[in-house]
Amino acid sequence: MIAPLMKGLILGLILSISVGPVIFAIIKQSINNGHKAGYVFVAGVSASDITLVMVCNFFTGLFNTALSYKNTIAIAGSIFLIAVGVYTLFFKKVQVDEENKLLTKTFRKRDYAGIFLSGYFMNMLNPGVFLFWFAWTTLIMADSQTATHPGEYRFIVFTTCLLFVLLADIAKVVLAGKLRSRLNAKNLRFINKLSGLILIGFGVALCWGVLALFK
Template identity: 30%
Template structure:
């Protein structure tokens, strides 16, 4: 069991630093809205990951093949990210939006959880990632449910703890934020989401480009 934990920790650490929309929005939320807001947002992301892991566990390699033949799922997720990114870019693009936001209220936390969940959930690539992990790691764990639970629990905890350090570091930037800098950060996040959306849409129009996730996971795990 200790070997399973040791194998899961670096994967969780790497997962936390995978560059994507969630990565940048988490840092932005921490820098602008504070530690609690970012923590709540991250919990929504983790809930989506747990759901994906559950789906992946009760699925099979055949589902991975089916997803590769459903480019519309990538296009759908990409369009949502694209629209969301455009909205953020123009909504926070005016000088009127450069005021430093007030601290998040408890009533905002539910919205942050939903935001984190949806931002992660609409990216079908995340499900593909977890399917790949199950396919590669499962046999090495002898497909034993108890070992698989330990492995993925450790991986998620490692991911979450690493995110806590990221949130704390990003929070230190809050003291240096001015209205103009906040506006630029939000515009930058909008651009990143737009780019991620376009990448997903392009992926959807390239159905013959099969997933290479198994080889990637092999390179970083065993």
């Protein structure tokens, strides 16, 4: 079935090139903590996308209930982004060896669990991601009704989309890893400060958008 495959690819392309806090967080995580931490963060982001797709398709009532609390979710998301941004900007330390070369931190299992959850919730608490999946699921479900096998049609679309996004995020980790090998401590401190400011900016913009709705 070429049609659902192509729609899945287009949908995945749209999502993977969308500029948001997650893309900067993937790059920041990979540069600061190495490719393994980047992959774990990406796994958390992908898991949240899978969760939202399943909820949209099989638990529409639950998703509609969640949407009714989108302002609360947005505020929680903005607080999360600002907190991560402040930590990155002011408290994130760059580890170097005696030759001033970057060190890759050794993580324990619970550290990786924390990285996974940060990726999961950073993506999950973004109202834009909520609305993206809700809008496209509604369109794909309506479109699938004209197909011979609607369930198979939707499965191909969303599986293709999710795999494309996952591969695109993995590519970002790989590219960030290549960049990391060329950085020194001074460069990394600058990137951390820039990443922190960007995350704080996204958090403030998200909160500002919610407050504007209450006027």
